[in-house]
Amino acid sequence: MHLFKKIIPLIFLFSSGLFAQYQININYESGFEYQSQKNLIYDIKNEHSRRNIHRLIEKQDWIKDYTIIFQPMKKNVFISIKNREPLFILNQEYFYDEDLIKFKYDQSNKKIIEVSGDVPNVESIIFLIKLVQSSDLINFKVDKIDYSVVTGWEVTTDSTLIRFGKDISKKRVKIFGDTLNYLYDNGKIPSIIDMRYKDGVALDYGK
Numbered sequence: 419m420h421l422f423k424k425i426i427p428l429i430f431l432f433s434s435g436l437f438a439q440y441q442i443n444i445n446y447e448s449g450f451e452y453q454s455q456k457n458l459i460y461d462i463k464n465e466h467s468r469r470n471i472h473r474l475i476e477k478q479d480w481i482k483d484y485t486i487i488f489q490p491m492k493k494n495v496f497i498s499i500k501n502r503e504p505l506f507i508l509n510q511e512y513f514y515d516e517d518l519i520k521f522k523y524d525q526s527n528k529k530i531i532e533v534s535g536d537v538p539n540v541e542s543i544i545f546l547i548k549l550v551q552s553s554d555l556i557n558f559k560v561d562k563i564d565y566s567v568v569t570g571w572e573v574t575t576d577s578t579l580i581r582f583g584k585d586i587s588k589k590r591v592k593i594f595g596d597t598l599n600y601l602y603d604n605g606k607i608p609s610i611i612d613m614r615y616k617d618g619v620a621l622d623y624g625k
Contacts, residue, residue: 448501450503480521508540536567
């Protein structure tokens with residue numbers, strides 16, 4: 419089960435119109451912060467009905483789930499929101515989460531994997547991220563992924579550039595796993611791992 423990283427404290431606002439005397443409490447349950455969260459707060463202040471509040475929230479593609487509780491006797495409105503957690507940004511245009519749900523890119527304060535290029539399928543992006551980051555031997559962290567019809571897939575980690583080429587076959591995946599075993603035993607991490615060879619791999623340790 420996914421655990422949210424933090425809970426942002428309740429934000430207290432006063433709305434106009436029908437909710438002029440209501441106190442609106444918004445609780446963001448996700449640790450990821452979007453610029454759109456600030457915009458939503460101001461937009462809710464200007465809504466005049468329950469239906470419009472629901473419609474406004476449902477229009478936000480970065481919201482995964484939400485609940486609204488109205489307490490008319492106490493004049494309170496409690497809104498709890500779960501944000502989608504983006505895994506990567508594609509061409510500085512769309513976020514994708516781990517379920518490959520696409521939603522519009524929004525400025526944020528968190529470092530996200532950047533993917534660029536005319537990507538043939540987004541499933542390959544998830545596959546590469548898991549392939550590179552799931553090793554128990556080498557602690558690679560993906561920073562960037564580029565795709566080109568000429569060079570294929572290139573994964574930039576915090577320490578190494580990994581060139582997979584256009585064909586991410588089972589054989590190439592196995593060779594990559596064998597390479598990680600070799601690097602672990604050797605105790606040295608190269609600056610470049612080139613997987614584009616038919617039956618092997620080239621390692622460049624740089625200077």
